[in-house]
Amino acid sequence: MTQLRVCFIGDSITNGTGDTGFLGWPGWLCTAEVAAGHDLTDYNLGIRGDTSADLLPRWRAECVARLPASIHCAIVLNIGLNDATEQNGEIRVSLADSVRNLREILSGAKAMFPTLWVGPSAVDESKQPLVADTGERRDKRNGRTADYNLAFKTLAHELDVPYLDMLSKTINDPEWPALLSDGLHPLPAGHDRMAGHVGGWNAWRVLLDG
Amino acid sequence: MTQLRVCFIGDSITNGTGDTGFLGWPGWLCTAEVAAGHDLTDYNLGIRGDTSADLLPRWRAECVARLPASIHCAIVLNIGLNDATEQNGEIRVSLADSVRNLREILSGAKAMFPTLWVGPSAVDESKQPLVADTGERRDKRNGRTADYNLAFKTLAHELDVPYLDMLSKTINDPEWPALLSDGLHPLPAGHDRMAGHVGGWNAWRVLLDG
Numbered sequence: 001m002t003q004l005r006v007c008f009i010g011d012s013i014t015n016g017t018g019d020t021g022f023l024g025w026p027g028w029l030c031t032a033e034v035a036a037g038h039d040l041t042d043y044n045l046g047i048r049g050d051t052s053a054d055l056l057p058r059w060r061a062e063c064v065a066r067l068p069a070s071i072h073c074a075i076v077l078n079i080g081l082n083d084a085t086e087q088n089g090e091i092r093v094s095l096a097d098s099v100r101n102l103r104e105i106l107s108g109a110k111a112m113f114p115t116l117w118v119g120p121s122a123v124d125e126s127k128q129p130l131v132a133d134t135g136e137r138r139d140k141r142n143g144r145t146a147d148y149n150l151a152f153k154t155l156a157h158e159l160d161v162p163y164l165d166m167l168s169k170t171i172n173d174p175e176w177p178a179l180l181s182d183g184l185h186p187l188p189a190g191h192d193r194m195a196g197h198v199g200g201w202n203a204w205r206v207l208l209d210g
Numbered sequence: 211m212t213q214l215r216v217c218f219i220g221d222s223i224t225n226g227t228g229d230t231g232f233l234g235w236p237g238w239l240c241t242a243e244v245a246a247g248h249d250l251t252d253y254n255l256g257i258r259g260d261t262s263a264d265l266l267p268r269w270r271a272e273c274v275a276r277l278p279a280s281i282h283c284a285i286v287l288n289i290g291l292n293d294a295t296e297q298n299g300e301i302r303v304s305l306a307d308s309v310r311n312l313r314e315i316l317s318g319a320k321a322m323f324p325t326l327w328v329g330p331s332a333v334d335e336s337k338q339p340l341v342a343d344t345g346e347r348r349d350k351r352n353g354r355t356a357d358y359n360l361a362f363k364t365l366a367h368e369l370d371v372p373y374l375d376m377l378s379k380t381i382n383d384p385e386w387p388a389l390l391s392d393g394l395h396p397l398p399a400g401h402d403r404m405a406g407h408v409g410g411w412n413a414w415r416v417l418l419d420g
Contacts, residue, residue, distance in 0.1 A: 003343055005258075015251070015252075015253070016252075017251060020241070020244050020245070021233075021241060022233060022237040022240045022241050022244075022252050023232060023233070023237070027232040027233070027237075030232045031230070031231060031232050034230050034232075035230070041225070041227060041258060042225075042226075042232050043225070043257070044254055047253070047275060047276050048215075048251060054275070058271065058272075058275050061268065061271065062268075062272065065257060065264070065268050066257050068344050070344060070345075071343060071344055133213055133281060134278050134280060134281055135280075
């Protein structure tokens with residue numbers, strides 16, 4: 001049995017928007033690990049609409065408040081999809097800025113705690129663009145996300161941060177579009193599917209199973 | 211159908227420590243409201259062990275990052291139980307300091323969004339003290355919590371912030387001790403019980419049903 005406190009940092013997909021059971025994939029993941037005998041604390045720090053630029057000023061204070069330096073803790077990021085999003089005709093965070101923001105965040109995070117990065121997931125392009133309840137018209141395209149995903153993978157390799165290529169896993173999953181509530185946010189079964197990918201990932205297993 | 215984004219701010223009981231289903235009472239509450247047709251966003255900002263003194267420097271930045279000023283949002287606090295706790299022979303936050311901290315937090319919060327305050331819950335004294343996994347020996351007594359609860363109620367009345375007397379509801383519930391996992395943290399059914407008290411509270415219902 002391993003005790004572990006985790007800050008899951010991300011956007012609406014980490015928050016679990018669209019999961020009517022209010023777990024998000026981090027909650028599904030933690031529930032499965034506790035059922036397997038581990039003792040996890042789930043700090044869900046997903047914020048709807050967040051980009052890497054939104055994350056930059058908040059991640060450190062939010063993690064420091066939650067993760068005592070004296071015990072086994074980890075940081076898991078799932079960020080980037082909103083960077084690669086066109087909003088009212090403009091890309092929200094350019095690829096260069098996104099990589100720069102994430103380099104700063106990941107360098108700081110891994111200096112504090114074991115840090116993992118879950119890449120962006122695929123959307124159903126036939127349902128794009130979406131209008132957020134805050135009024136913004138946001139358009140996501142898997143081809144554009146793929147450019148970011150490739151750059152994220154390169155950055156993660158350079159920084160020696162484990163990277164889970166969730167885009168490849170979801171875009172190659174013929175069931176994935178049916179697991180989304182609105183072409184973007186996973187339904188409960190979609191969150192469970194994402195949790196399964198993270199739960200079976202070697203970098204995650206090392207945190208729990210040594 | 212009402213759309214509402216809520217920051218639930220508190221300690222381990224808000225976080226849902228001990229809820230093997232990883233919802234905490236806010237997740238149970240939101241799940242029930244969504245099943246009833248509402249559209250809620252659950253930002254769970256409970257941190258294990260937090261007192262009002264721990265909350266003071268973080269609540270504002272965490273709420274501002276999550277709650278857009280342009281849409282229907284609310285702040286729900288469930289804090290105070292760790293203030294009224296003896297740790298290694300000392301009270302963690304004196305009653306006077308607790309009231310001063312909460313006056314500052316509540317005054318700031320209600321100036322931004324509708325703000326509700328859920329008071330501390332009862333413990334099973336036969337299981338006290340508890341040793342946290344961070345090593346602290348913490349002792350909670352319902353009589354001491356009752357002193358804080360009374361002062362909190364007075365403060366809430368003065369600030370015109372709705373206050374739910376969760377101590378009275380739980381201490382007068384003969385089933386409550388059996389709904390706790392360790393004499394402090396509710397089991398899933400205990401979180402569901404707390405969610406039912408909040409969900410039936412007029413101040414909460416006004417947020418959703420107008």
